[in-house]
Amino acid sequence: MIKIENLSKSFYNENSETEILKNINLNIKKGELVILKGVSGSGKTTLLSLIAGLDKPSSGKILIDQEPLSKLPDFFASKVRAKKIGIIFQHFNLFEHLSVEENVILPLIPSGLKMKEIEEKAKIAMNLANISHKKALKASHLSGGEKQRTAIARALVANPDIILCDEPTANLDRENSLGFIETIKELHTMNKTIVIATHDPLFENLEFTNRIIPMVDGQIV
Amino acid sequence: MNSNAFWHFMTLQLFKEKSKHISVVLLSITILFLLSSILFISSSIRFSLMQTLEQQPDFVINKLQGGRAIATPLDWSDELYDIYGVSKITPRVYGRYFFKEKEKSFLIIGVDFMEEQSHKSLEKVINSTDIKAFLEKNQMMVGEGVKRYLKENYYENSYKFLTPKGEFKSVSIFKTLAKQTDLIANDMIIMPIDLARQILGYSQDEVSDITFNVPNPDEWTLMSDKLQALHYDLRVVNKNEVKKSYENLYNYKGGVFLILFLIVLITFSLILYQRYSMVYSSEKRQIGLLRALGWSINDVLKLKFTETTILIMISYTIGISLAYLFVFVFNAPLLKELFLGGENLKNQLEFIPMVDFSILTSIFLLYALPFIASVIIPVWKIAVTDPKEAML
Numbered sequence: 001m002i003k004i005e006n007l008s009k010s011f012y013n014e015n016s017e018t019e020i021l022k023n024i025n026l027n028i029k030k031g032e033l034v035i036l037k038g039v040s041g042s043g044k045t046t047l048l049s050l051i052a053g054l055d056k057p058s059s060g061k062i063l064i065d066q067e068p069l070s071k072l073p074d075f076f077a078s079k080v081r082a083k084k085i086g087i088i089f090q091h092f093n094l095f096e097h098l099s100v101e102e103n104v105i106l107p108l109i110p111s112g113l114k115m116k117e118i119e120e121k122a123k124i125a126m127n128l129a130n131i132s133h134k135k136a137l138k139a140s141h142l143s144g145g146e147k148q149r150t151a152i153a154r155a156l157v158a159n160p161d162i163i164l165c166d167e168p169t170a171n172l173d174r175e176n177s178l179g180f181i182e183t184i185k186e187l188h189t190m191n192k193t194i195v196i197a198t199h200d201p202l203f204e205n206l207e208f209t210n211r212i213i214p215m216v217d218g219q220i221v
Numbered sequence: 222m223n224s225n226a227f228w229h230f231m232t233l234q235l236f237k238e239k240s241k242h243i244s245v246v247l248l249s250i251t252i253l254f255l256l257s258s259i260l261f262i263s264s265s266i267r268f269s270l271m272q273t274l275e276q277q278p279d280f281v282i283n284k285l286q287g288g289r290a291i292a293t294p295l296d297w298s299d300e301l302y303d304i305y306g307v308s309k310i311t312p313r314v315y316g317r318y319f320f321k322e323k324e325k326s327f328l329i330i331g332v333d334f335m336e337e338q339s340h341k342s343l344e345k346v347i348n349s350t351d352i353k354a355f356l357e358k359n360q361m362m363v364g365e366g367v368k369r370y371l372k373e374n375y376y377e378n379s380y381k382f383l384t385p386k387g388e389f390k391s392v393s394i395f396k397t398l399a400k401q402t403d404l405i406a407n408d409m410i411i412m413p414i415d416l417a418r419q420i421l422g423y424s425q426d427e428v429s430d431i432t433f434n435v436p437n438p439d440e441w442t443l444m445s446d447k448l449q450a451l452h453y454d455l456r457v458v459n460k461n462e463v464k465k466s467y468e469n470l471y472n473y474k475g476g477v478f479l480i481l482f483l484i485v486l487i488t489f490s491l492i493l494y495q496r497y498s499m500v501y502s503s504e505k506r507q508i509g510l511l512r513a514l515g516w517s518i519n520d521v522l523k524l525k526f527t528e529t530t531i532l533i534m535i536s537y538t539i540g541i542s543l544a545y546l547f548v549f550v551f552n553a554p555l556l557k558e559l560f561l562g563g564e565n566l567k568n569q570l571e572f573i574p575m576v577d578f579s580i581l582t583s584i585f586l587l588y589a590l591p592f593i594a595s596v597i598i599p600v601w602k603i604a605v606t607d608p609k610e611a612m613l
Contacts, residue, residue: 054513054609074518074605082515093510093612097237106511108226110520115225158515 001193002028002051002162007060009046009218020046021218024060030161031191033184035203038215044197045090047215048166051195053081064162082107086155090167092147094139094154100146101126101135104153111158121157129153129183145176152183163187165196169203177202231527245493246536252489253540253588254547256482258556260580261548263472265572270467272573276343277460278311278432279441282448285456292427300451301433306440311336312428314414316421318382320370327367329410331417346398346411359416360395366407368397385422392416486591493595508603509611521604522597529596533589541581549574 007024010017021043028034036044049055051062053069061068064084069077086107094103101122108118126132129152134142139150148168155163165184169177181202188194188208196203203209214221235242282301284293293312301310314331332343334352346362355362363371371380371394379393392412418425435444441459448457508521516524547553549572557572603611 049609052513054612055607078512078515078517078520081513085515087513093506093513095507095510098233102230102233105226106230107514109230110516111226113226115229118226154514 001030001032001065002026002195003063003066004047004051005061005063007047007050007062008058009043009050009055010058019218021050021057024218024220026213026220028193028195030193031188032210033188033194033208034196035206035209035212036195036197036215037199037203037212039199042215043218044215045166046218048164048195048197051162052085052087052164053077054087078110082111082158084160084162086158086160086163088148088151088155088163088165088168090170092151092171094142094147094150096140097138099136099138100131100142100150100153103139103150104135104157106154107158121159122153125153125157128156128186130179144171144173145179148172148176148180149183152180156187160192162193162195165194165198167198167200168196169198169200174202181206227524227527231524231531234524235528235531242532246532248489248492249532249536249588249592250540250543252482252485253537253584254543255485256479256584256587257541257544257581258548258553259479259482260577260584261544261575262553262556262572264577264580265548265575267468268575269573271464274460274464274467276345277463278309279434279436279460280444280448281430281432281458281463283430283456284452285454290430290456292423293430295426295428297452297455298428298431301431304444304447306435306437306444308434308436310431310433312414312431314417314421314423314427315429316417318410318420320374325370326408327363327410328408329412329417329421331414331421332411333414343411350396355395356413359390359392359412361392361410361412361416362396362398363394363411364398364407364409367410368394382420384419390416390420486587490591490595493592494599504600505603505611508600509606509608509613512604512608513612518601518604522601525600526593526597529593530589533592537585537588541584545574545576548572 004024004026007021007026008019009021010019012018024047036047038044046055050057050070051064053062056070062070064080067080069080072080095106101119104122104125105118108121111118113121122135123132126135129149131146131149131153134146134150137146139147142150148171168180172180177200184194184196185206185208204212282293282297283290284297285291295312298310298312301307312333315329317326318329319326330343332347334347334356350362371377379391381389381391384390398409398411412420417423418427421429423429435441441461445457445459448455511521511524512518547556552571
């Protein structure tokens, strides 16, 4: 499903080069739930961004279902991102002026589907994320947990095979964090491939996790 | 991209972020309103002038001395009768009469009502006037401006003119001249030619100038040369030359306003560019997020282009409509004074509704292209960067 080969990522300042990821090799199979674990600055968020195609690697490649996402032209890369990948951001990244439902439908706007079909899919996703009851509410009026559930619904609306979560519980209290883990468990049973970048201890002893990959200084250890 | 879903989202964006767009729309409306008003006024004035000039005689001749016009001998008109192709020869007596107290002046035109008139609108005025009643005593027909001005100075029905001999000549107002010729007739007084001679100090064998028509326009150049050969001190002006001088005057005023408009437009484009460039971080974050959610660069550009086009259409329609109402319904208060300013008597000219579609298209292009460019270029610059960078 996700194949990473010799992946490196560096950032360049005026005279210096900072290597964030160093020669990463990783295979994630379909339906796997993988936790990327590490302290801040270990490179897990950067790795997640590269898998999602939000950034380009300095060297190496990432294959999503055998397709090299970072090397595809924008039109095709966007299609792959829209159909196959759902992202849940640390800061939720919602459009604050739009309602829950309007936020959820965003990934489907360019899909070519009719509005009725889009609304149908949004309904399913909101039910899964348990946020249907707040669908008309503006994102700016939601609590942290509700924003998180809206972000989950948005990530699920296109029914992607891969769900990428970047520090999903960093802005949630314990109750909401446990609620999120329950949702992840449910998604895991639906055979979704899930990659979570986190340093939250709550994720350490989950019995349904397939792998925990520790990262230190941009390397998998 | 499915149009239903796309339009649904775009309408949402426009309405839910209306506070973000309202300042741009208001600024656009103001700029469009000003530009359209200027162009509407300018084209309406040009139309009025052309209409008025249509009524004018084809040629005017007068005598020059030291480069300035002086009284023209009446017998020059006899020489014109000998030239083939000349018709409607009309000797005219006219001149400015100064109203000392207020430093204003009227244009007195003396007319020989027994002669054929080369000036078409004068012919119309005469045809619609009871000449017998008019000539019974010293009477005049006055332009709107004169009528108003005299009324303001308590001369309701008549005015006493001071002749160069120091005598007062009381002249009654017979009627007011029609409004559509206001641009030129505003400060005009029409009176019998002999009365005008007395007030302006011309002798019986002198006139101000002589007008006539040459129905074949192909002959005009040749006619000018022929007339010039008659007397060394004769000046000849044809209708086309008058037309050009009027056009130059109003084109010059319109040109000054257009330059001012272009300066405003450039400033406006810079503001927009600034607004949509990197300075505007929430816009940047939104674009980055849409890209992260699977929108392609084209999808983002299409959204912003359509959004901008709708804002342009709204501003354009409102701006043009307001300008139309301002100029043709409310008669362009303030702006009219700027255009027609420096006039002798306050002009009550009413602009004739005149919409030139080439002007509307020019306004649209002048406004829409910089607007679209100043929005789309920064949006494109953000859209082509990696979504992660744009979302930072």
